[in-house]
Amino acid sequence: MSERATGPGKSGAILDIFTRHVAEKGYDGTSFSGVASELGISQGLIVHHYGTKARLLEALHVSYMQRRIGEARRIVSEFPTPTEQLAGLLHAAMLYQVHDRHRTVAFQREVARLAQEDENSEGRKLRRSYIGILHGVVDAGVASGEFRAVDTSIRSLLIFGAAQWAWTWFEPEGRRSAAQVGAELVDLTLGSLLVNRRSLPRLTDPDGSLVAAVLEIITAPAGSPEQCESPASLRDLEKDG
Template identity: 40%
Template sequence: MAGRRDEILDAFVRSVARRGYERTNFADLASELGMSKGTIVHHFGTKDQLLRELQERYMRQRLEEAKRILAVTQSAADRVAALIYAGVFYQAYHRDEAVAFQREIVHLRDSPALEDARKMRREYSELVTAVVRDGMADGTFRPGDAALMALMFYGSVQWMWTWYEPDGRVAPEALAAQQVDLVMGGLMAGSAAPLDHPRLAKLVHGALGL
């Protein structure tokens, strides 16, 4: 039963990523999976319930991965860099999940059913902000509004789905390194030792189970 339920949710994620929530319907999902619409209704009831589970599953996984990243990094610079690497890797290696989550993010703003997903998103945002704030406190990052700075760099990675091409000319690891260098240019308080990009990429690969 659990396997069939996961199969339906995975098909829903793929459909939302490619066609959007409004154009996703049970008839198409049933046809793709070779099952009746009644089977989907039995497991999920409504399309809104599927969206709720999509959003919650995505944020739960991202939070778990972020905590693993923080557990194996020490400096604020390494932590911010690793979180950026993770954000880029989601676009490449968890493409459908990232696109499905982001393109329907507007639903998180006011849907009562998505309160748990909103809480997890706030927790993730607070986690990133805390890393930036720690870097400001120890002099690694220039002073400023930590929440705003975190939102700017975190948001830029989140919206990569609108332009990023997984099969493009730049590999995800190289793209992530460029994104990190761009962000660090604005965050760092002064000169610092160069980041070890191969080590960071390897670390994040491990945290994400890639």
């Protein structure tokens, strides 16, 4: 068999096809033979790069969470208040269903399997780091008086957990867009936290500047200059605020 995927990006191509197969068929329904056949390579080349299917899933898990953590940190660093930071993170959680769908569905449909990894695995550490970002935002909101006093650990886990089931019911071509569903998630979550709810209409507007700013962040290519400066829509948001 011709080893077509033998260039510098061969391991990335393997991971990309594996990810799409997991998104479409689940981990148990995905095989090295199917990935190899689509790429026109031998199964041995996949083994050479990743060893086992479990290690490929781990690579998917790690690469996905690294990207999400980078974006979450950027949202937290660039949005001025805990309220806007949490709104941004919540909108992003739904927008991933469209703007990084294969990787998001592959991660979410196997999240229960991933939760069985060793406590010190890289993937488990990254998930704890992401939840820690949520925890920090909720803590900051309580400390600033923007949010009611709540059990921030439980709230953070509930927010993360709720987002992981969206793949089971959200339809990209359905009646409601990802931005519209994200608006409902923001309204549900912040509506139960905010001491003063006057900002909710602006935060939940699917066509507003906050959603536009989040979109700029999550669609910027990894390592691009855009990741290092505030999006134009975020600057507009800061002016409006």
